[in-house]
Amino acid sequence: MAYDGNLPAPTFDLDTYANxxxxxxxxxxxxxxSTHCPSLSRHALSSAIDAAKQGxxxxxxxxxxxxxxxxxxxxxxxxxxxxxxxxxxANRRELSRLEGELRGYKNNMIRExxxxxxxxxxxxxxxxxxxxxxxNDPHSQHTSGYNAAYQAYGxxxxxxxxxxxxxxxxxxLIYTSLLQAVSSRQAGGSPTMYYNTAVSNAHRIRTIGVxxxxxxxxxxxxxxxxxxxxxxxxSYRDAASYLLSTHQDYATLGAVHNTDFPRMVxxxxxxxxxxxxxxxxxxxxxQLLTRVLxxxxxxxxxxxxxxxxxxxxYTTAKYEACLNTLRHYHADWSLDVFLGPHVDLxxxxxxxxxxxxxxxxxxxxxxxxxxxxxxxxxxxxxxxQHAMELEALSMIQSGTLAARLDVxxxxxxxxxxxxxxxxxxxxxxxxxxVERTLLLRLQRVNAVVAxxxxxxxxxxGAQQAGW
Amino acid sequence: MSQDFIASLLEFPPEKKLSNKEYDKRANDLIKHxxxxxxxxxxxxxxxxxxxxxxxxxxxxxxxxxxxVAQANNAGKDRAxxxxxxxxxxVFFATFDPIQVRYAGSVFYDLLTWAFDAxxxxxxxxxxxxTTALLRLDPTGATFTxxxxxxxxxxxxxxxxxxxxxxxxxxxxxxxxxxxxNLPEDYICDDHAHSNAFLTLKSGFTLHPLKxxxxxxxxxxxxxxxxxxxxFPRARLFLEYLLLHPTSGAAASGLQTEAYKKWLLLGLLAQxxxxxxxxxxxxxxxxxxxxxSRPYEALVEDFEKRAWRKFQAEADVGQGIWQExxxxxxxxxAMDALLRYRVLDLQNTYAALPVSRVAAHLxxxxxxxLNLLGSMLNQNYLSAHLTTTTSDPVLHFHGSSxxxxxxxxxxxxxEARSNRITSLIAAIRDADRRLQLTKEYMDVQKRGKRxxxxxxxxxxxxxxxxxxxxxxxxxxxxxxxxxxxxGGSGGWxxxxxxxxxxx
Numbered sequence: 001m002a003y004d005g006n007l008p009a010p011t012f013d014l015d016t017y018a019n020x021x022x023x024x025x026x027x028x029x030x031x032x033x034s035t036h037c038p039s040l041s042r043h044a045l046s047s048a049i050d051a052a053k054q055g056x057x058x059x060x061x062x063x064x065x066x067x068x069x070x071x072x073x074x075x076x077x078x079x080x081x082x083x084x085x086x087x088x089x090a091n092r093r094e095l096s097r098l099e100g101e102l103r104g105y106k107n108n109m110i111r112e113x114x115x116x117x118x119x120x121x122x123x124x125x126x127x128x129x130x131x132x133x134x135x136n137d138p139h140s141q142h143t144s145g146y147n148a149a150y151q152a153y154g155x156x157x158x159x160x161x162x163x164x165x166x167x168x169x170x171x172x173l174i175y176t177s178l179l180q181a182v183s184s185r186q187a188g189g190s191p192t193m194y195y196n197t198a199v200s201n202a203h204r205i206r207t208i209g210v211x212x213x214x215x216x217x218x219x220x221x222x223x224x225x226x227x228x229x230x231x232x233x234x235s236y237r238d239a240a241s242y243l244l245s246t247h248q249d250y251a252t253l254g255a256v257h258n259t260d261f262p263r264m265v266x267x268x269x270x271x272x273x274x275x276x277x278x279x280x281x282x283x284x285x286x287q288l289l290t291r292v293l294x295x296x297x298x299x300x301x302x303x304x305x306x307x308x309x310x311x312x313x314y315t316t317a318k319y320e321a322c323l324n325t326l327r328h329y330h331a332d333w334s335l336d337v338f339l340g341p342h343v344d345l346x347x348x349x350x351x352x353x354x355x356x357x358x359x360x361x362x363x364x365x366x367x368x369x370x371x372x373x374x375x376x377x378x379x380x381x382x383x384x385q386h387a388m389e390l391e392a393l394s395m396i397q398s399g400t401l402a403a404r405l406d407v408x409x410x411x412x413x414x415x416x417x418x419x420x421x422x423x424x425x426x427x428x429x430x431x432x433x434v435e436r437t438l439l440l441r442l443q444r445v446n447a448v449v450a451x452x453x454x455x456x457x458x459x460x461g462a463q464q465a466g467w
Numbered sequence: 468m469s470q471d472f473i474a475s476l477l478e479f480p481p482e483k484k485l486s487n488k489e490y491d492k493r494a495n496d497l498i499k500h501x502x503x504x505x506x507x508x509x510x511x512x513x514x515x516x517x518x519x520x521x522x523x524x525x526x527x528x529x530x531x532x533x534x535x536v537a538q539a540n541n542a543g544k545d546r547a548x549x550x551x552x553x554x555x556x557x558v559f560f561a562t563f564d565p566i567q568v569r570y571a572g573s574v575f576y577d578l579l580t581w582a583f584d585a586x587x588x589x590x591x592x593x594x595x596x597x598t599t600a601l602l603r604l605d606p607t608g609a610t611f612t613x614x615x616x617x618x619x620x621x622x623x624x625x626x627x628x629x630x631x632x633x634x635x636x637x638x639x640x641x642x643x644x645x646x647x648x649n650l651p652e653d654y655i656c657d658d659h660a661h662s663n664a665f666l667t668l669k670s671g672f673t674l675h676p677l678k679x680x681x682x683x684x685x686x687x688x689x690x691x692x693x694x695x696x697x698x699f700p701r702a703r704l705f706l707e708y709l710l711l712h713p714t715s716g717a718a719a720s721g722l723q724t725e726a727y728k729k730w731l732l733l734g735l736l737a738q739x740x741x742x743x744x745x746x747x748x749x750x751x752x753x754x755x756x757x758x759x760s761r762p763y764e765a766l767v768e769d770f771e772k773r774a775w776r777k778f779q780a781e782a783d784v785g786q787g788i789w790q791e792x793x794x795x796x797x798x799x800x801a802m803d804a805l806l807r808y809r810v811l812d813l814q815n816t817y818a819a820l821p822v823s824r825v826a827a828h829l830x831x832x833x834x835x836x837l838n839l840l841g842s843m844l845n846q847n848y849l850s851a852h853l854t855t856t857t858s859d860p861v862l863h864f865h866g867s868s869x870x871x872x873x874x875x876x877x878x879x880x881x882e883a884r885s886n887r888i889t890s891l892i893a894a895i896r897d898a899d900r901r902l903q904l905t906k907e908y909m910d911v912q913k914r915g916k917r918x919x920x921x922x923x924x925x926x927x928x929x930x931x932x933x934x935x936x937x938x939x940x941x942x943x944x945x946x947x948x949x950x951x952x953x954g955g956s957g958g959w960x961x962x963x964x965x966x967x968x969x970x
Contacts, residue, residue, distance in 0.1 A: 396816050404818040408861050413818040424881070431884035436704055438891050439638055440745055443708050445898050449905060450642035452679045454714040454723075 009039045010332040018047055023264040024126070025337070027052045027060055028182055031067055033335045045076055053080070057129035058088050059145075091128045098124055115159035119172075122152030126176060146183065150176045150197075163210040167218055168257035170208065173201045174225045175259055181232055182337050191232055198229040220250035221261050224271055228338050231274055236346065237282040243275030244291055248299035266338065272300035274339055276307035277326075280314060281349035285357065288315050319354035320373055326350065352400050355392075359403060359412060367392065367410045385410060472508065473521055475500060476530040480567070491654040494529075494570045501533045501571075509537035519555055525562040529571055535559060536574050539581045549585060556582055560600035568604060569655045573671030575604070576614070583617045587624055594622050594630045601634060604672070605662040608637030609894065612666060612673035615639075616685045619692070628692040635689045635701075640894035642677060643668045647904045661897045683709055683722040690729065694797070699737035706730040707745055710756075717751040725792065727756045731763045732797045739808040741767045762788050770801065773809050775829070778802060806839060807848050814851070814864040821859045 014033070021029060030048035034041045045068055052061045061084060068076035102117035125131075130148035143151065153176060156169045181194035205222040227243035230236075251268025254260060262268060279292045291297070292311055301308035306325055313322035326347060334343045355374055359365055367388045376387040392412055395401035403412045447453065479497045480490075509518060519538070522531045535555060542548040556578060568575050582597060597618055602608055608615075615634060622631035641663035655665040668675040686708045693702035709726035734742035744753065757764065762785045769778040782789070782798050789795040809829055813820070822840065826833040840862060843849040850865040902908055 393816060404814070404864070405816060405820075406818040407820040407824060409819070411818070427881055428879075428884065431881065431888065432700065435884065435888055435891065436700075436707075437745075438888070438895065439704060440707055440711050441747065442640055442891070442895055442898055444711050444713055444747065445902065446640070446642050447679070447682065448713050449898065449902050450644050450677070452642060452677060452682055452713075454679050454683075454712060454718050454720045456715040456718045 007037045007331045007334055010335055012332060014040055014043055020267050021263055024179055025264060028186060029337050031064060032337045037335055041071055042073055049076060056087055056091055056127050058084050059129040094124055111159045111161060115156050118152060118156045122149050125149035125152050146176055146180045163208045166208050167210050170201055170204055171257050171259045174198050178265055195229040195232040198225060202226045217256050220247040220253060224250055227274060228266055231278060231342060232338060236278045240275060240278035240282050243271055243278060244297045246271055248296060268300055269303045272304040272307055273333060276311060277346045280311055281346045285315050319358055323351060352395055356401050364411050364413045476527060487654045487656055490656050497529055498570050501529060506537045509534040510541045524559045525564060528564040528567040531559060532571055532574055536578050553585060557596040560596045565604050566656050569665045576671055579614050583621055586621055592625045592627050594625060594627060598630060598633045605666060607662050608634055609640040610663040610666040611639045611642050616681050619685060619688045623688060628695055631692055635692060643673050645669060683712060683720055687722050687726055699733060702733055703742060711745055711747055714752055717755060719752045719755045724756050724759055728760050728763045728792055728794060731767050732801050735770045735801045736804050740771050770805055775805055775809060778805055807843055819861055819863040821861050823859050825862055
């Protein structure tokens with residue numbers, strides 16, 4: 001886990017923030033804040049521990065105390081061992097009861113009962129954090145923790161008799177994989193696999209075949225979770241596209257199949273921020289105007305007016321103001337579990353895009369004026385121009401900026417395109433290509449027609465040019 | 468030697484114009500007559516001198532040819548007589564009547580063969596009479612004969628590769644075949660659009676059967692010549708002919724391997740990266756060819772990464788390999804080209820920069836870089852200029868479009884390209900016709916009919932060969948469209964090939 005966080009205090013109030021969420025992700029979110037933002041660290045961690053104590057997950061509780069220990073909060077680090085052992089005992093008893101019931105159902109061979117028994121068992125695994133991995137057996141990793149819950153949910157598949165059952169199972173699978181992803185990242189692992197699982201599960205929703213009115217409730221969740229999963233894997237363009245298609249009902253959806261996505265995973269406000277940033281980083285001005293500001297996504301943007309403001313600033317070419325607005329909320333967004341690891345990347349992309357867009361209206365721009373419009377981050381004033389030059393160079397080399405650098409005069413020069421000459425050259429190249437291809441194929445056909453293939457085997461074929 | 472004999476030779480061609488049918492009959496009669504004469508009849512000295520003095524090579528081409536061949540065979544090792552035959556043959560090659568000669572293919576071939584042997588032994592370095600002869604017989608040069616290969620070999624042997632260019636520059640659009648049976652035969656004196664109508668395997672103009680390795684060798688030697696001439700597109704075409712040459716099964720010719728190695732290096736020289744493999748390559752052939760070309764592929768990889776030092780090191784290590792393959796100079800040229808491309812790459816990023824920074828990018832001393840830039844500018848590799856007012860000279864790259872004056876010469880214009888493609892289409896139609904006359908094609912067609920494809924048959928088999936040449940004089944845009952139109956009709960080749968593959 002990263003303990004190097006030194007983010008400034010965010011603009012939101014921690015308690016209000018915490019009120020927006022519930023479920024296993026809440027303590028994880030709070031733990032993320034506590035490890036990244038020193039000023040809120042203590043407050044966040046104690047709320048997280050409180051939240052964890054409400055639940056049944058003793059492992060999570062222990063992990064939070066571990067964090068407290070490392071952050072140096074001696075008082076928070078002291079565990080309520082009595083509660084922990086009591087809860088652990090209760091969990092164990094509940095688990096064996098559920099397993100016994102499930103065995104009974106299986107003996108009776110009633111599918112629906114088995115399904116429900118499996119569901120209860122999985123839900124229990126999820127809420128208790130699953131079995132503790134055996135440190136001596138590396139294979140136990142796959143069947144412990146949230147993996148156990150995921151597998152238990154997966155076993156429901158054989159006993160689902162209606163599309164609605166499948167839908168409910170799929171939602172749980174998505175939720176579990178997102179949870180796995182976040183907790184795996186927090187534990188220092190790679191979340192990619194879990195996000196991929198979430199993506200493939202979410203895509204399945206489309207083909208389940210439930211009734212239309214039920215589908216209307218599922219699709220927003222599908223789009224939102226696809227967006228989050230793509231965001232988590234760094235596919236910002238896909239993420240933007242799915243988040244933007246999320247229907248506004250998502251924010252007021254409530255629980256679907258006992259899973260309240262907006263409260264348990266990401267709220268409408270989160271969707272607005274994720275979608276807005278991804279769109280800003282990947283779409284051009286035209287798309288931003290029609291799909292983001294002008295489309296149904298506007299509803300979400302109303303929840304986060306500063307995001308809307310940033311986007312409209314970008315579309316009106318006020319790049320500096322746009323970047324400043326974004327920077328103002330940098331801390332807020334970095335403290336989000338899903339968005340946090342990607343904020344800096346997204347900001348860098350938006351900055352590159354802004355520079356490209358800004359430059360597109362000039363035939364040449366001096367590096368110093370570019371640097372004053374887009375002040376390079378983390379540099380002293382003396383080498384601003386040098387930093388700008390390096391940034392411009394890397395953008396040119398990566399192909400994002402169509403320009404050339406005049407090092408001597410400190411200018412960025414736009415490539416001159418001579419449409420006529422270029423078209424001419426293109427036509428010539430195309431004609432040459434056609435001619436060459438025709439000749440090559442003609443030769444081949446001729447050789448076959450005349451029976452002049454290189455023969456099989458030894459003789460003839462491998463002769464060298466003899467004189 | 469009677470006057471009658473001479474008179475009988477001079478009878479043909481008659482002064483008044485004949486129909487093709489009549490002409491064909493008379494020509495064949497003459498050939499029969501000529502074949503009946505013994506060798507001695509042609510060699511005998513008449514009262515004034517050689518029989519050749521009495522005949523005009525441009526009108527009495529057939530008797531002249533017979534006499535010349537007989538004298539050539541009779542000349543033996545006698546230097547003076549060989550020189551005389553040689554001189555007369557040069558005159559004959561430049562003036563003969565190509566229609567008449569069509570009737571005496573094997574005799575003409577004998578004369579050419581004699582000349583091919585005589586030129587090196589007499590140490591004659593002007594091979595142009597032979598080129599002229601081939602092009603006079605077939606101005607399109609489009610049908611391959613064994614003499615094509617002999618000529619290119621001769622030119623290279625005599626150290627005058629450029630003299631083979633008139634032949635090499637003609638595209639081969641057909642190989643001689645046995646004329647199909649049961650077809651109403653055209654007269655060979657007809658005005659044929661395609662030279663393969665009279666340059667058949669039976670005509671005697673070429674050794675038969677042709678061997679595939681001759682073709683491969685012809686193209687490989689041609690590629691050598693073009694490489695020497697720095698005609699990279701043409702060299703590429705010739706090497707790709709080799710790469711795409713059909714093979715049975717996984718067999719690959721050693722010549723194809725050689726071609727692949729050169730083709731890799733050529734791509735580096737010509738465009739700074741390896742050429743893309745043509746779509747129709749055979750994977751099996753490429754597999755076996757690539758398996759023995761690893762060192763070259765390593766060079767290509769370094770080149771494309773612009774890793775100059777690594778390229779240099781590998782070129783040094785592999786010296787034995789290049790030597791063995793005869794590619795040492797190509798590798799060295801590629802090494803020079805790599806430096807040039809590293810400079811050229813800079814113009815994508817920079818509009819102007821001091822030479823010291825160029826040197827830093829190239830990791831070479833500035834003085835050396837300054838020299839390099841100077842030579843690149845002189846040889847027009849680089850569109851840029853140097854300002855040397857300050858202590859550190861500055862390199863200014865010009866705009867990205869290098870050639871500002873459009874249509875420098877005729878062969879470079881869009882119109883020329885369009886014309887070339889139009890004539891290619893005609894050749895393709897002809898190849899298609901020949902394909903449809905093959906037994907295998909008929910078998911496939913029959914099977915298709917039996918399979919119940921119906922009276923309409925398989926639509927895919929009906930190749931769309933309609934192509935309207937672009938309307939001239941309407942400006943370049945029209946031509947551009949014409950070009951793309953051809954691109955579309957190029958599709959038939961694909962279907963044509965599939966037919967062949969099916970068998």
